Each structure stands twice: as C-alpha cells, then as structure tokens.
Amino acid sequence: MKKLFLLFLALNFSLFAKEVTVSILPQKYFVEKIAKDKISVNVMVQPGFSPATYEPKTSQMRKLANSKVYFSIGVPFEKAWLEKFKNANKNLLVVDTTEGIEKLPMAKHSHEEEHDEHKHDEHNHNSDHKHEQDHEDEHEHEGLDPHVWLDPILVKIQAKNIYKTLVKIDEANSEFYQTNYENFIKELDSLYLQLKEILTPVKDRAFMVFHPSWGYFAKRFTLEQIAVEVQGKEPKPNQLVELINEAKEHNIKIVFVAPQFSQKSAKVIANSIKGDAVIMDPLVENWKEGLIKTSKQIVDSYK
Structure with a gap:
C-alpha cells in the first residue's frame, strides 16, 4: 500500500510540476535548491559532453515544448541553438542567469x-x-569567459535571477521559493x-x-x-x-x-x-x- 502511495505521488509530481530547461548540470543543482519538487528540470548538455559543441537530440527538442523557461548561462552551444529553442516553443521564456555579472575575458597565457x-x-x-x-x-x-558557475559568490547572482523567474511563472509558490532562495544564499556564503x-x-x-x-x-x-x-x-x-x-x-x-x-x-x-x-x-x-x-x-x- 505504501509503495502504491509513493508511486501515486511520483506520478502526481510528473503530471503537475512545471518544467524548465537548463544548459548544464550545475544549473539543475541551482534551480532545485530553490524550487525543490515544485519544478521539473531538464538538462540539455548530457554528462560527458562539451557545452562548446553540443547538439541537442531530437527527443530533447520535443521535450522542450513542455518547458516554461529556458535558463541560459552563456556557454558556446547556446549561440547556435537559443533561436532554434524559441522557434520550437513560441511561449518559451529565455532567461539569462548571468545578467548582472561582469564577465572576465578568456584567460590568455x-x-x-x-x-x-x-x-x-x-x-x-x-x-x-x-x-x-x-x-x-x-x-x-x-x-568572455562563460564559466561563471564555478565561483560561489557569482552563483548568488545567478540564484537571484532564477528565483525571480520562478516567482514569475509560479506566483502561488512565491513564499516557498523565497524561503529556499534565502537558505541557498546562506549556503553559498558558507561554502x-x-x-x-x-x-x-x-x-x-x-x-x-x-x-x-x-x-x-x-x-x-x-x-x-x-x-x-x-x-x-x-x-x-x-x-x-x-x-x-x-x-x-x-x-x-x-x-x-x-x-x-x-x-x-x-x-x-x-x-x-x-x-x-x-x-x-x-x-x-x-x-x-x-x-x-x-x-x-x-x-x-x-x-
């Protein structure tokens, strides 16, 4: 009986959770820190692949149709694909999570x-x-160097951009997101x-x-x-x-x-x-x- 109840909860989550898509796995971590189980997160660049040259699979493009938001982060493959993502989902909200970050030039040695x-x-x-x-x-x-997710202080800016977007698409859970966002900021300072x-x-x-x-x-x-x-x-x-x-x-x-x-x-x-x-x-x-x-x-x- 307990297993059936847990299965029901899982199905209920998959049916009703809003979907968003991110470019890379660390972004999934950031979104889930704030959204917990309220949001389902799809990741474009699969493990072992480079965000420089990644080409999304047909199945990923189909799944993108269910996403409310695409959280971009400035990695190179986005330059070729963001417009295609918008064309695949006319209602897709594309949010640059690096907005407010002063980027460095790529390292020259x-x-x-x-x-x-x-x-x-x-x-x-x-x-x-x-x-x-x-x-x-x-x-x-x-x-410019796109690797802004590797500095915990800069992730605070990214987290704020994610939080504001989640509130925009799911206002009913705004207090839930705010609490988690504030806790995440404390975690980042501690880290x-x-x-x-x-x-x-x-x-x-x-x-x-x-x-x-x-x-x-x-x-x-x-x-x-x-x-x-x-x-x-x-x-x-x-x-x-x-x-x-x-x-x-x-x-x-x-x-x-x-x-x-x-x-x-x-x-x-x-x-x-x-x-x-x-x-x-x-x-x-x-x-x-x-x-x-x-x-x-x-x-x-x-x-």
Whole structure:
C-alpha cells in the first residue's frame, strides 16, 4: 500500500510540476535548491559532453515544448541553438542567469600571446577526440569567459535571477521559493568561507589545467590558473616545452583535465614533470561537492 502511495505521488509530481530547461548540470543543482519538487528540470548538455559543441537530440527538442523557461548561462552551444529553442516553443521564456555579472575575458597565457600571430592556424585535432569533446570555438577564446558557475559568490547572482523567474511563472509558490532562495544564499556564503579555508595553504600559487575553465574560481580565491590550451587548440611542441618549464618553475606536479577533453597533452606534460594527469570536472551535477573536491585536489597537488 505504501509503495502504491509513493508511486501515486511520483506520478502526481510528473503530471503537475512545471518544467524548465537548463544548459548544464550545475544549473539543475541551482534551480532545485530553490524550487525543490515544485519544478521539473531538464538538462540539455548530457554528462560527458562539451557545452562548446553540443547538439541537442531530437527527443530533447520535443521535450522542450513542455518547458516554461529556458535558463541560459552563456556557454558556446547556446549561440547556435537559443533561436532554434524559441522557434520550437513560441511561449518559451529565455532567461539569462548571468545578467548582472561582469564577465572576465578568456584567460590568455604567455605561451599563447607569444604565438598570437598564428591564431588562425588550422586546428590540430587528434584522432582520439570524440566529436562532442572538440575544443571551445574561437569566439569563446577571443571573447568572455562563460564559466561563471564555478565561483560561489557569482552563483548568488545567478540564484537571484532564477528565483525571480520562478516567482514569475509560479506566483502561488512565491513564499516557498523565497524561503529556499534565502537558505541557498546562506549556503553559498558558507561554502565560500569553507573553500577559502581549504585553499588558504596554496594562496597565490598556480595550478595547471588543460582547458581554462577555472578563471573565476582562481580570481575569487587568489590563485593562478595556467591553461594548456592555445586558442582552443592542442599546444604545439615548442609550446609544450614552455608549459613544462613553467610547471617546473611553479613546482606543479598535477595537470588537471576535464573529462570532456583529451588527456594527451596533459599526460605529456605530467610525464615530463614526473607528475600525474588528474580529472577535475567543472560540470558535475553535485556542484557543491564538486567545488570542495576541486579545492582539496589543488591543495593536495602541492603535498
């Protein structure tokens, strides 16, 4: 009897909960912190795929017809698809959750600047790349950094934009959303202090990543991000030499790589510095635990 009741509740939720769609998994975490079970959240970019080049499936486009809102965040694939989403659902409300955030330029590093005149060279794609793991397009690398979800203080701005939108589409539950929003803001402040404490031993130090996803995180916690990528491409042999020397200069023993990208260059550098290439995922669904894990990984990389 209890199982039947729980099944009834689940069916009732799926039938009557309003639907929204987000671009990436961390946004799902943010929406659910505020909406709890009042809102059903669909995610466009599936685990293991890159938000640079993602192409939604036909089934996702069909499901989009049920969404009241699309919460965008400025990742590259949105540039090609937001208009298509609007055409697929004429009543879709598209909300930029980054409104009010002053974005940083994509990180440029010394080896990139020295070879800037070659920025239009043909991409050196490796055969072991998956189609959806291709590097971010040139627009992102020449423009603004979209990775604003990796700074808990900037997430407070995103949370406010989400909260205001939920109240707009579901005014009957406005007090419920307000309570959860205020609690989430407190959680974000607490998380910031926790991460700051974890990272204190490595303040002002550098960490090396394949793709420059961690610029906002690095700035918030007074760290230096050194990126392996050059204009979204694998580094050339002479650039690899520069990166290896820089890693040695900073006493770096770990090269971090997101699972959406090839580990080839990271492993070359890691082997040369007698270190390791380690996975560090900026797109995990459990966003809070992901940031805590990342912070500990950076600290542990200097032990």
